[in-house]
Amino acid sequence: MNITTIFLLFILLTAFSNCTLDYLDFSGATQEEFSSAPTSAMVYCNKFNVNGFNGILNAWYDWDQEAFDTNKAELYLWNVPTEFTYPHTNYIQVHSFRIENNRKIFKESPISIEIIKNNSNERGTTITTLGHDLLEDLEKSIEELIQDNSFVLKDMKGWHGVSISVFNVHNKPITKIEILIPPFEAHPYIYLEKQNQERLLHELHPFKKMSSSTHKEKIFYEKGRDFCKDSPSQFEVPPFSTNSTEDEVDRLLKDLSFIY
DSSP states (O other): OOHHHHHHHHHHHHHHHHOOSOOBOTTSOBHHHHHHSOSSOEEOEEEEEETTEEEEEEEEEETTTTEEEEEEEEEEEEEOOGGGTSSTTOEEEEEEEEEETTEEEEOSSOOOEEEEETTTOOEEEEESOEEHHHHHHHTOOHHHHHHHEEEEEEOOTTOOEEEEEEEOTTSOEEEEEEEEOSSEESSHHHHHHHTTTOHHHHTTOTTGGGOOTTSOHHHHHHHHHHHHHTSSOOOOOOOOOOOOHHHHHHHHHHHTGGGO
């Protein structure tokens, strides 16, 4: 590297580190756009396979706005518990909850769910209960319904997770699963810190058993991105970068390569 290159690199690094005005980086993003982006690696798809429920809960990507809408989430069910099958008075509902001071608080009413056809994105019935009477009206089996459709959950803002349950005729849950609503912090320890050390929420994190406070965020970001590879949704998982000084130096050197 010659003296001219070193001098130019020094000037650019100094300007980069001290600039306070809006600017464009090499990819065209403004400082304002960077400041509104997540500061942590996030999970956008939350897979589950517990108590007979098998599927994935995704962050909802609004294609018209080209942005994520945190007031919605998209649920794909691949299997439901055998307890739903019989008797026909059993039904499935989804309830939202949050955790405060180590206490679980449920929304009084079940979540409104919009059924959407997978192959056409055609919006269908809005329900609060998935029961056998609905299947009869649609002239479908439960297997056909969950294979051909996804379920958009509404009014997600302000809630940490959802509980998907099979209820009996006495409105008592027979079996259930509780899962976090994406997006949420990928690193379990960072998530715990952001959620005021609420241990009940940490227990719901999909990576809690494989975590260490010394593990890098990128490890868990990659695991969350792998979840999304199994999702029928086609949205692109937002990139995550540590934005370290070394990364910026490498990028600047690459852009200055024309001088050599």
